[in-house]
Amino acid sequence: MSQYNKRVIVTFSIMFFLLLMVGLGQSWSLSLSILNLCLISAIMTLGVNIQWGYAGLFNVGIMGFTALGGLSAVLISKESISKAVTAGGMRMLVALSIFLLTIVLSIYIYKKFKNKWLVIATILAGYFITRYFYIEAAQSIEAINPAFSGYLGGLDLPVLLSWIVGGLLAAGAAWLIGKISLGLRTDYLAIATLGISEIIIAIIKNEDWLSRGVKNVTAIPRPVPYEIDLQQAVWVKEILAKLYAGSLHLLPVSEQATALKAHISDAAIVLVKLCYSGLFVAVLLLIIILAGLALDSPWGRMVRAIRDNEIAASAMGKNVKQRHLQIFVIGSAIAGVSGAMLVTYNGQFTPGSYIPLRYTFLIWVMVIVGGSGNNLGSVVGGFLIWFLWIEAEPVGFWLADLSTSFLDQGNFIRQHLLENAQYIRLIFMGAVLLVVMRFSPDGILPETNKKL
Amino acid sequence: MPGFTDIINAIVLLLNFVFMPALSYGSQLALGALAVTLVYAVLKFANFAQGDTMAFSTVITILITWLLQKSGITLGFMPTALLALPFAIIACIIYVLLTDKFIYQYYRKQNSKPITIVMASVGVMFVTGGLVRFILGPTHHIFADGARFIITAREFKAMTGLAEGLAIKTSQFLTITIAILLVGFVFYFLQKTKTGKAMRAYADNKDLALLSGIDPDKVVRVTWMLVAVLTSIAGVLYGLDKGFMATSYNQLLLPMFAAVIVGGIGSPIGAIVGGFVISFSEAILTYAYKKFLIYLLPAVLQPDSLVQFLGTEYKFAISFVILVIVLLLRPTGIFKGKVI
Numbered sequence: 001m002s003q004y005n006k007r008v009i010v011t012f013s014i015m016f017f018l019l020l021m022v023g024l025g026q027s028w029s030l031s032l033s034i035l036n037l038c039l040i041s042a043i044m045t046l047g048v049n050i051q052w053g054y055a056g057l058f059n060v061g062i063m064g065f066t067a068l069g070g071l072s073a074v075l076i077s078k079e080s081i082s083k084a085v086t087a088g089g090m091r092m093l094v095a096l097s098i099f100l101l102t103i104v105l106s107i108y109i110y111k112k113f114k115n116k117w118l119v120i121a122t123i124l125a126g127y128f129i130t131r132y133f134y135i136e137a138a139q140s141i142e143a144i145n146p147a148f149s150g151y152l153g154g155l156d157l158p159v160l161l162s163w164i165v166g167g168l169l170a171a172g173a174a175w176l177i178g179k180i181s182l183g184l185r186t187d188y189l190a191i192a193t194l195g196i197s198e199i200i201i202a203i204i205k206n207e208d209w210l211s212r213g214v215k216n217v218t219a220i221p222r223p224v225p226y227e228i229d230l231q232q233a234v235w236v237k238e239i240l241a242k243l244y245a246g247s248l249h250l251l252p253v254s255e256q257a258t259a260l261k262a263h264i265s266d267a268a269i270v271l272v273k274l275c276y277s278g279l280f281v282a283v284l285l286l287i288i289i290l291a292g293l294a295l296d297s298p299w300g301r302m303v304r305a306i307r308d309n310e311i312a313a314s315a316m317g318k319n320v321k322q323r324h325l326q327i328f329v330i331g332s333a334i335a336g337v338s339g340a341m342l343v344t345y346n347g348q349f350t351p352g353s354y355i356p357l358r359y360t361f362l363i364w365v366m367v368i369v370g371g372s373g374n375n376l377g378s379v380v381g382g383f384l385i386w387f388l389w390i391e392a393e394p395v396g397f398w399l400a401d402l403s404t405s406f407l408d409q410g411n412f413i414r415q416h417l418l419e420n421a422q423y424i425r426l427i428f429m430g431a432v433l434l435v436v437m438r439f440s441p442d443g444i445l446p447e448t449n450k451k452l
Numbered sequence: 453m454p455g456f457t458d459i460i461n462a463i464v465l466l467l468n469f470v471f472m473p474a475l476s477y478g479s480q481l482a483l484g485a486l487a488v489t490l491v492y493a494v495l496k497f498a499n500f501a502q503g504d505t506m507a508f509s510t511v512i513t514i515l516i517t518w519l520l521q522k523s524g525i526t527l528g529f530m531p532t533a534l535l536a537l538p539f540a541i542i543a544c545i546i547y548v549l550l551t552d553k554f555i556y557q558y559y560r561k562q563n564s565k566p567i568t569i570v571m572a573s574v575g576v577m578f579v580t581g582g583l584v585r586f587i588l589g590p591t592h593h594i595f596a597d598g599a600r601f602i603i604t605a606r607e608f609k610a611m612t613g614l615a616e617g618l619a620i621k622t623s624q625f626l627t628i629t630i631a632i633l634l635v636g637f638v639f640y641f642l643q644k645t646k647t648g649k650a651m652r653a654y655a656d657n658k659d660l661a662l663l664s665g666i667d668p669d670k671v672v673r674v675t676w677m678l679v680a681v682l683t684s685i686a687g688v689l690y691g692l693d694k695g696f697m698a699t700s701y702n703q704l705l706l707p708m709f710a711a712v713i714v715g716g717i718g719s720p721i722g723a724i725v726g727g728f729v730i731s732f733s734e735a736i737l738t739y740a741y742k743k744f745l746i747y748l749l750p751a752v753l754q755p756d757s758l759v760q761f762l763g764t765e766y767k768f769a770i771s772f773v774i775l776v777i778v779l780l781l782r783p784t785g786i787f788k789g790k791v792i
Contacts, residue, residue, distance in 0.1 A: 058570060180779050181779055185717075187567065187570050188713070190498065190570055191706075192775070194709075195710075195768070195772035198703070198706060356702075364571070364574070423582045426578055427579050427586065434555060434576070437568075437571065437575065438558060
């Protein structure tokens with residue numbers, strides 16, 4: 001067995017063991033929660049790994065692409081608010097079509113007449129007409145029952161569809177950004193992605209008619225059964241009664257029913273999470289298999305050749321910009337899919353929770369630690385860093401508590417440290433990134449097919 | 453037709469709410485952008501840690517200001533922070549030199565791709581951001597003391613008899629004066645002194661500069677020191693003007709990068725022009741022109757809406773749009789991205 005294979009087996013067993021420990025020591029529900037978020041993180045990481053590991057594209061705006069995925073979960077699955085649609089839907093549609101028309105028209109004018117003043121005039125006119133319709137539409141939509149809805153609602157389609165739509169939405173945004181900034185200096189892409197992600201978050205936070213802004217959308221329909229239905233299902237009861245038959249018989253008859261009930265409600269939670277895990281594993285496997293096939297194909301070799309020596313590849317007649325654009329779009333689409341999955345899993349869309357630390361930076365640490373250019377490495381990195389991330393907060397708090405325990409309770413320094421202990425995570429994760437980049441740039445699982 | 457005083461009132465209104473804020477914000481951006489462009493020119497990477505390093509110096513300034521205030525030392529009508537600033541500059545110089553020694557130097561010696569160094573700078577950004585939040589928390593702090601205004605709107609109205617006032621805040625006055633002095637110093641340093649010339653030579657052609665006996669370590673050190681001075685002053689001036697909040701410093705990154713690219717990467721004069729292009733576009737596009745138009749238009753034509761191009765919540769979208777336009781039409785920027 002090669003060194004590499006041993007490494008893969010050892011790391012995956014450690015992951016399995018950690019989950020087992022949490023499951024036995026704390027609870028299975030917590031263990032499965034961690035597993036599910038690990039799976040989502042792994043998919044996000046895969047998307048970024050495709051961009052960085054395959055092509056060396058630095059995306060600082062992962063947050064924006066995942067948020068687009070989350071938005072699509074809302075827009076696809078929520079029931080539509082018919083009152084709001086009749087109140088402002090038409091005008092919003094008009095505003096949107098004028099907006100699109102303006103773009104098409106200005107591109108046409110630019111190509112046909114090459115007169116920039118004409119283009120500027122078209123854009124300005126289009127902007128003001130759009131804004132006129134848009135403001136009225138937004139106001140009338142937001143006025144309808146603002147405490148509970150105040151937005152257009154969604155399309156009332158199955159939420160699983162939003163995973164695909166989220167990917168497409170993110171891909172569209174990535175195409176636009178890539179088209180503008182690829183082919184110039186390498187760091188322009190980084191700066192452009194930083195910008196677009198902040199703009200996407202600003203739109204999601206401020207456009208209440210679209211997704212309620214910071215008022216959040218809750219109760220997003222699920223692709224899996226609800227706990228309450230499982231608790232009442234006969235087959236669940238039968239299975240559990242059989243499973244716990246031994247321990248139930250030891251109890252007095254009067255307590256047997258309540259004990260069984262407790263087991264059922266625990267089992268229902270675990271079952272729901274298991275359903276999610278199944279879905280996530282399926283998506284992850286699909287992406288890993290597809291990515292692996294792509295990487296081993298002639299296309300993959302070309303991509304790695306471009307990454308390792310752009311000038312030589314370009315001299316061999318490879319279209320570097322086109323390949324970069326492709327990879328950037330694919331990677332961002334995967335980030336979008338994972339964003340939609342995350343919102344589906346949480347059952348709510350909270351724009352306030354999109355912060356760069358959690359959705360951009362943490363994912364980067366996962367990519368680097370796992371091993372850039374290795375798909376399994378992304379899974380390992382996604383898993384380990386998420387595990388650390390969850391554990392780092394209590395540890396930071398504990399450290400702050402311990403190091404100041406000789407001070408009395410009301411002491412200013414102690415209070416301050418305890419209040420701000422959560423930011424130790426930020427420093428810690430940054431340090432992990434810097435140290436791994438410096439001393440072990442290959443990560444836990446290094447790229448296997450580095451040599452062409 | 454509007455009368456003469458109406459026209460004057462309208463102009464004063466714009467001066468007060470668009471021109472003055474844009475001028476001071478632009479100066480702060482220009483100083484930050486100058487630091488970014490210097491790193492770009494000499495060390496050849498986009499420094500993502502710029503915003504958070506600004507926050508770091510500001511945090512040091514705030515801590516020392518509190519200390520000074522507690523021991524009863526103030527600067528009269530000027531903010532006490534000015535006294536604390538030199539200490540913050542020293543702290544910032546030490547901090548950036550340490551990050552260079554432990555992080556960037558390795559990649560420079562390895563001749564790593566620029567994008568790898570950019571990524572290291574993202575790591576530094578998060579560590580610095582964490583440090584800043586750990587020390588002062590995520591909340592808003594106001595640390596400007598002394599007189600808030602040099603001329604208040606009321607005094608101006610009494611002086612001129614106009615309906616609109618033009619207020620000049622102490623922080624605005626300080627920002628503009630210090631920025632002019634500092635930019636003058638930087639240009640003098642780059643053009644006239646031997647070290648400045650060495651820096652330009654190194655930025656222009658590293659190998660040639662090494663051949664002619666320029667000490668690369670010294671060039672890098674001096675660059676970081678200059679960057680630290682610019683960064684600290686920009687950060688403190690911004691904090692005096694708008695108050696300190698960790699996230700708002702981080703969000704300065706996009707306008708600063710946009711300013712650098714608009715002006716032309718590596719061009720100091722470009723960074724300054726770019727800073728003002730960004731700040732004036734932001735101010736002009738997010739100002740609500742209702743009152744301005746009421747002065748100028750006859751009663752029939754007066755608007756009921758705010759007459760605002762874009763809501764203030766999309767302020768940074770403007771820097772992004774400007775960035776996109778520049779990338780599409782003139783990727784080298786206004787000043788053709790000349791190196792220093």
